[in-house]
Amino acid sequence: MKFKDTYFGGIFGAISSLLTGMGVTLREFFTRKVTEQYPENRKELHISERHRALLVMPHDENGNNKCIACGLCRQACPNGTISITTRTVTDEETGKSKKVLDTYMYDLGACMFCQLCVNSCPKGAIEFTNEFENAVFDRKKLIMKLNR
Amino acid sequence: MFDFTSMTTAIDSYLNSVLPSSAATLIECAIIAVCVIVAYLVFAIIMIFMERKVCAAFQCRLGPMRVGPWGLLQVFADVFKMLIKEIISIKNSDKILYNLAPFLVLMSSIITFSCLPFDKGLQVLDFNIGAFFIMAASSFGILGILLAGWSSNNKFSMIGAVRSGGQMISYELSMGLSILTLVVLSGTMQISEIVETQTKGWFIFTGHVPAFIAFIIYIIAGNAETNRAPFDLPEAESELTAGFHTEYSGMNFGFFYVAEFMNMFIIAGIASTLFLGGWAPLYVPGLEGFNSVMECIPGFVWFLAKTFFVIWLLMWIRWTFPRLRIDQVLALEWKYLVPIGLINLLIMTICVVMGWTF
Numbered sequence: 001m002k003f004k005d006t007y008f009g010g011i012f013g014a015i016s017s018l019l020t021g022m023g024v025t026l027r028e029f030f031t032r033k034v035t036e037q038y039p040e041n042r043k044e045l046h047i048s049e050r051h052r053a054l055l056v057m058p059h060d061e062n063g064n065n066k067c068i069a070c071g072l073c074r075q076a077c078p079n080g081t082i083s084i085t086t087r088t089v090t091d092e093e094t095g096k097s098k099k100v101l102d103t104y105m106y107d108l109g110a111c112m113f114c115q116l117c118v119n120s121c122p123k124g125a126i127e128f129t130n131e132f133e134n135a136v137f138d139r140k141k142l143i144m145k146l147n148r
Numbered sequence: 149m150f151d152f153t154s155m156t157t158a159i160d161s162y163l164n165s166v167l168p169s170s171a172a173t174l175i176e177c178a179i180i181a182v183c184v185i186v187a188y189l190v191f192a193i194i195m196i197f198m199e200r201k202v203c204a205a206f207q208c209r210l211g212p213m214r215v216g217p218w219g220l221l222q223v224f225a226d227v228f229k230m231l232i233k234e235i236i237s238i239k240n241s242d243k244i245l246y247n248l249a250p251f252l253v254l255m256s257s258i259i260t261f262s263c264l265p266f267d268k269g270l271q272v273l274d275f276n277i278g279a280f281f282i283m284a285a286s287s288f289g290i291l292g293i294l295l296a297g298w299s300s301n302n303k304f305s306m307i308g309a310v311r312s313g314g315q316m317i318s319y320e321l322s323m324g325l326s327i328l329t330l331v332v333l334s335g336t337m338q339i340s341e342i343v344e345t346q347t348k349g350w351f352i353f354t355g356h357v358p359a360f361i362a363f364i365i366y367i368i369a370g371n372a373e374t375n376r377a378p379f380d381l382p383e384a385e386s387e388l389t390a391g392f393h394t395e396y397s398g399m400n401f402g403f404f405y406v407a408e409f410m411n412m413f414i415i416a417g418i419a420s421t422l423f424l425g426g427w428a429p430l431y432v433p434g435l436e437g438f439n440s441v442m443e444c445i446p447g448f449v450w451f452l453a454k455t456f457f458v459i460w461l462l463m464w465i466r467w468t469f470p471r472l473r474i475d476q477v478l479a480l481e482w483k484y485l486v487p488i489g490l491i492n493l494l495i496m497t498i499c500v501v502m503g504w505t506f
Contacts, residue, residue, distance in 0.1 A: 011484065018469065025206050025468040035210040 052113040053132035055106050057125055057146040065147055066125035069101040073117035073126060079110045082117060101147055108134060109142035153269035180272055184262050188410060195409045195459065196223045202460060206467040230405075233398040238301060241395070245299035250396065250403035252292030257407045257414060259285040264417040265343050267427045267447035278339035279327050282418060283320070286373070289407070290316045293375075296404070297392040308391025311381045311474055315372060318481040319379075323369040325489035326362040329496045330422045333359065333505065343426035349433065350425035354506040358496040363423045365489050367458075370415035371465055372477070374408060378469040379477060412462055413455065420454035427451040 003009040036045060059065050074082045085102040118126055126146070136142060163172040200222065204211030212219030238246065262272035263282050273281065290313060297309020333355045334342045345351075352359050372379035381391075388394070393404045420426060427447030431439055472480065499505050 021468050022464060025464065028208055029202075029205050029464075031208060033205070033210050034208050035204075035213075037210070037213060 047130045047132065049130070051130040051132070052115060052128035053130045054108065054128065054134060055111065055117070055126055055146065056129050056131075057104060058127065059148055063148050065101075066123040067101045067104060067147060068123055068125075069099050070122065072120045072122065076116040076120035078114065078116065079112055081107045081111045083107075104146040105143060106146050107143045109139055151268045156269060180262075184258060184272060188258055188261055189406075191413050192406045192410050193223050193227075195413055196226070198456070198459065199409065199463060202463045203467050206464070227402070230399055230402040235398040235400055236395075238395050241301045242299035245295045246395075247400070249292045249296035249299060250400045250407075252295065253289045253407045254292075254403045256285055256287075256289035256292065257410045260414045261410060261417075263339060264414065264451075265339050265421055265426050266451050268340075268343075270427075270448065271340060274338065274340050277337050279331055279337040279342070279422075282339075283324055283327060286411070286414065287316070287320050289411070293392050296396070300392075300395040302395050304388040304390075305392050305394050308381075308388045308394070312375060312392060314474070315379060315381055315477055315481075316375075318478060319369040319372040319485075322365050322481060322485040322489045323373060325486070325493055326366040326369065327418075327422065329358060329362040329489070329493050330355070332493065332496050332500055335500075339421060339426075343421060343428055346425035346428040347431060349431050349506060350423070350428065352423045355496065355499070356506070358492050358499060359423065361488065361492045362496070363419070365485055365492070366419055366423070367461065367465070368480075368485060370419065371462055372481075374411045374415055374462075376408070376412065376462070377466050378471050380471060381474055381477060412459060416455045416458035416462060417451075419458045420451060424454040424458070425450075426454075 004013050038045065057065050057067065069084060069086045071084055071086075074084055083105045085105075086099045087102050088097050089100050090097045113128070115128060118128060134142075160172070160176065163175055167175070197220070200219070201211045212222035215222045215225050237243065259273075260282055263274075263278060263285070265271040265274070275281070293312050293316070294309045297305040297307075297312070300306075330342070330351055331337055333351055334345050336342060336345070346354075352363055355362075375381075393401055396404060427450050429439075429442035429445060429447075429450055431442070
């Protein structure tokens, strides 16, 4: 019979394990608290970089985006959140016709933030940001045009 | 140390000089009752706020922050909510006992509360069997709990009340044993004399090992007496909704709530009186300068500081440990705490007889 299975061994084992637990909570008592006091602390609010709140299409300084209007994101979306209209332009030098993006419509109200569209994009043209204050009074305002 | 007896005797002699003695006694009783109840409520408010904040800190939260600065008015909001709630009368319940039960619980804790020595001479009930009186008065609160469970006509309340009966009567035993250990050390049962002895060293230091073991046993038993986790079987939210006070609403529930918090204050107050010296300042033999500095701090500050330290200790235990099963609760009491308490009492007696205490 091991000592820890005896009566006194049980007592000492219990005391040491209880003290371990109390040590853990004591450390927790003095750590920085995780509560965010949201509306007051907008300035120092910490939101994880990987938090997905809004789909955006980044544009460079000339106003160009990377979208090639391939429609993979639209196909990947389980909710039908994205709708793309395209037009065909013919290159004057080579004479080849090319599909370009006309409008990129994104319905925030139907989005479930699964990130499948971002993962499926071959050019990295769209991404999620953590701009989470998206509440509006009208559902129509949730349908956004992402390209400029 | 400032002696509050001079103040109370001055009030007494003034009242006796302007009024007949029976009227003076009556007025004194009324003044004392008002003082005790006001102090009781003030401490209850402080305790509820402290519980919320300490609990939040142990869970890495901030606790109430919105009602008033740092959530200071949260308790008042809670009390106000409770006051405007309807008191529902239960079908087929025993109306008289149902309404009497919360007052029994409250009464027991107020009587015990008035035994606490807040400062030298600042104590309502003080007589030669004080320690026994505290044990007796604190243990009739269980009658209220049993009546509450029985009169509610509800199976959950009944199970909760029976569990609390088994638990509280059991733990009364080891609590009594650890109080007796300290009575052996001090040689008196009068609360004021127990504290007076400790002005030359607190019992937890002068009684060294047996006093410390008694302190641990007292804290465990005290936690069980207040029906708080890890011994919250009488309430057991997950099994019995709220145990014995399931059917109570409004201020009747509020009385149970306040009494539970104040029982914790009382347990902590008695612990600080018996083990940590009550209002007695920290005394280190040989360091006269240090002792005179410590004497400058008023007695009630010492008492409240020690009491709130013990309360913090109880809350730390409450927010750390998971709940026990009923058989584990009773096994802990009868297989561990009572034998250890009895042996500890014997060790303390031997120490006192052989003069091995400081």
